[in-house]
Amino acid sequence: MTTTSRAGQRPARQLPRTKARNNRTDGAARAPWMLLAPFLVLFVLTFILPIFVAVLSSFTKVTRSGLFGETGVESEFAGFSNYAQALGDGSFIASIGRMLLFGIIQVPVMIALCTVLALMLESASAKWPSFFRAAYFLPYGVPGVIATILWSFLYVPGLSPLFDIAALVGLTPDFLGANSVLWSIANIVTWSYTGYNMLIIVAQLKAIPGELYEAAKVDGASTFRVALSIQLPLIKPALVLTTVFSIIGTLQLFAEAEVLKTVAPAIDSQYTPNLSAYTTAFAYNDYNVAAAQAVLIALAAFTLSFAFLKFTNRKSS
Amino acid sequence: MTSTVTPTSTAAAAPAGKSPAGPARSARKGRSSTIIVTGLLVVALYFLTPVYWVLVASTKSTEDLFSTNGFWFAPTFALWDNIAQVLSADDGIFIRWFLNSVLYAGVGALLATYFAAAGGYALAKYEFRGRNLVFGTILGGVLVPGTATALPLFLLFSQLGLANTYWSVLLPSLVSPFGLFLCRIYSQATVDTSLIEAARLDGASELRIFHTIGLRVLTPALVTVFLFQLVGIWNNYFLPLVMLSDTGLYPITLGLNTWLSQVDRLPEFYELTTGGVLLSIIPLSIAMVILQRFWRGGLTEGAVK
Structure with missing residues (x-):
């Protein structure tokens, strides 16, 4: 202006x-x-x-008068009552707790795995790096829904050859049981996103100036030492970025649980926070409580991302 | 230039390191190489097994699917029958879903990249009031979970009469805050201000400068943004699920899931689903394998600065 x-x-x-x-x-x-x-x-x-x-x-409450709302719809300010209802719903709270447990285990495992893979791929001893990079990255091109359909076939007894293999060593796995299905989902998520995160880390590894490696070699540093003292500190920004995106992704988890629900009775309609909000909106038609749930999920994602960023900043200073 | 000290010298360092080393050292090197390659192979097996399984499964008839070993082919090869069935089921609805996905992802990613480039370039190359406010707001958008906006977006779009139309999925796909963020970083690092000044002196309009100089210099970043967005839209499930009720508008993810949900009652849907899954992962897998080179290139340059 x-x-x-x-x-x-x-x-x-x-x-x-x-x-x-x-x-x-x-x-x-x-x-x-x-x-x-x-x-x-x-x-x-x-x-x-x-x-x-x-x-x-x-923050709104909609009341319909008449049997089908034909005599008019009334909206009024509801204060925090929708939030109270969302937070008072034990299943919704349980779903958030479930995702926290999921995130505490799955995110570090995946980040560790993709870091190790990136370091191995970028090490001088690796053979056929472009083949492996493509193989690891391929699952990222498979949509979460399709990945879940794929894995669900491998989780179902009678269809999956994994059960035959497990029987050879005397195991009878139950991938879809009440206690194990969360980790079966974790496996699908890890399968889908490890290659993608690995690529981000590889990109940062490639940005490390060659002189640093030369200097380390002159000092006689071992491969392990180079990884620990040069590569890991320098790829920290990529690690932070992938972790934050993984945290946000964990709280958003939806497709995997929703699709696996058809074969796993242990997954109910409120298994993840997003599934819960979806059910509230479209099965119970309670959009206002669903909106409160969506806001709570976004707030949780924000809080966790910021807490993690703060934590990593404080650690480095 | 100094081609000997390019960042790829990790790979180049290997042969250089070998020459002065004795046989003991190269033996150790050989052993560590075996360990690393074995590790890489095991992990590759993990990533490729499900894809291999569906490849095998889609060559089988429903009876064979349950009676033969899942990791090996059955005596009867039914792949072409299955694929014909997938393509003809329900008057070729699969092709329709596929084309819908191509439309949503292709058009969405193309326009989203263009808009993100223009916005990122503007925020990087112009000083104007409100710049930091605009950028800060958009940056906040990077952290907003996509599924958190999908529900309210549905409420909004149903009031506007946009729900259950192509627009309901396409419009939200045109915005990529992360893409704008990448384009801004990349513009700051690579678009030369003196080049812009020179073009201004030559009398080129601002929009023309962006389209001739800006877009060309930004190309590597644009490939990255385009691919991110393409995969993001192609893989999206929640938004179309919330928005669409007409199966004719479904993208492939939603469509295949409706098939899967019928296998309980009708086992022949197993063939449709496995065949459909196979067909749907082929194009994007090929794209991933070919395009990951460009992807890496664009990301690196954005990450350095």
Whole structure:
């Protein structure tokens, strides 16, 4: 705003000849907004407005009068009653607890695995690195739903050859039992995202200047020593990034549980927080409580990501 | 330039290190190489087994699927029958789902990349009031879980009459805050301000400068953003599930799941599902294997700065 008015003042003091240049400054002031406009319009429509709608409807109570709501629908401010209802729902709380347990185990395992894989792939002793990189990355191109369908076939007794193999060593696994199904889901998530996270770490490893390796070699450092003292500290930003995205992803878990539900009776309709919100909205038609649940899930993801970022910042300083 | 000290010298260091070393050292090197390659192979087995299983399973008839070993082919080879069945089921609905996915992911990723590039470039290369506020808000959007906005988005879109249309899935796919974030970093690092000044002196308009200079310099980052978004939309399940009720608008993920949910009652849906899964993972797997090279390139440059 002020830039345009400042540009507008100038002709009074300047010769008419410079009008063309003035148009240019005007254009330069408008240009960033023109470039940003499509993104911003869509961002407001699909991010800002929905968040606004979610917060608003989480504080609203809708009452329908008449048997089918035919005599009118009334909305009123509900305070925190929707939140109270969401937080008072034992199954919803249990689903958040379940995802915390899931995240505490699965995220470190996956990050450790992809770090080790990246270091192994980038080490001088690795053979056929491009083949392995492609093989590990391939599952990322398989949508979560399809990955779950794939693995569900391997989890179902009678269909899966894994049971024949397990029987050879005298085991009778139960992938879909009440206690094990969470880890069967963890396996699907690990299978899907390890290669993707590994690639981010490989990218950062490749950015390490060659001189550092040369210097380490001159000092006679072992491969293990190089990994511990040079590579790990320098890929820390990539590790932090992948961990934060994994935390957010864990709280969002939906497709895997929803698809596996068809073969695993141990998964109920409120197994994950998102499944819970989905059920509240579309099975119980209670959009306001569902909105409160969505806000709570987003808040939990925010809090955990920030807590993790704070933790890693404090540790490094 | 200094081609001997490029970052890939980890690989280059191996032959260099070998020459002064005695036979004992190279033997040790050989052993550690065997350990590492064995480890890599075991992990590769883990990642490829499910894909191999579905490849085998889709060549079997329903009876063989349950009666023969899952990791080996059955005597009767039914792959072509199964695929024909997948393609013809329900008047070719599978092809429709596939094309829907191509539309959502292809058009969505292309436009999202363009918008993110324009926005990121604007935030990196212009000083203007409100710049930090805009960037901060968008950055917050990176951390907002996609599924958290899907439900309220459905409420919003049903009021606008957009729910259960192509637009309901396409519009949210056009926004990539993370893509804008990457484009901004990359613009700051690589788009030369003096080049922009020179183009201005030549009388080029600001939009023209972005389209001729900006987009060209940004290309490596754009490939990364495009691929992220393509995979993100292709793999998305929650948004279309919430938005769409008409099976004709379904993307492939949603469609295959409706088939899977019928196997309990009708076992022949096993063949449809395994065949459909096989067909659906082929195109993106090929794309992943070919494009991961570019992907890596774009990410590295963004990560260095």
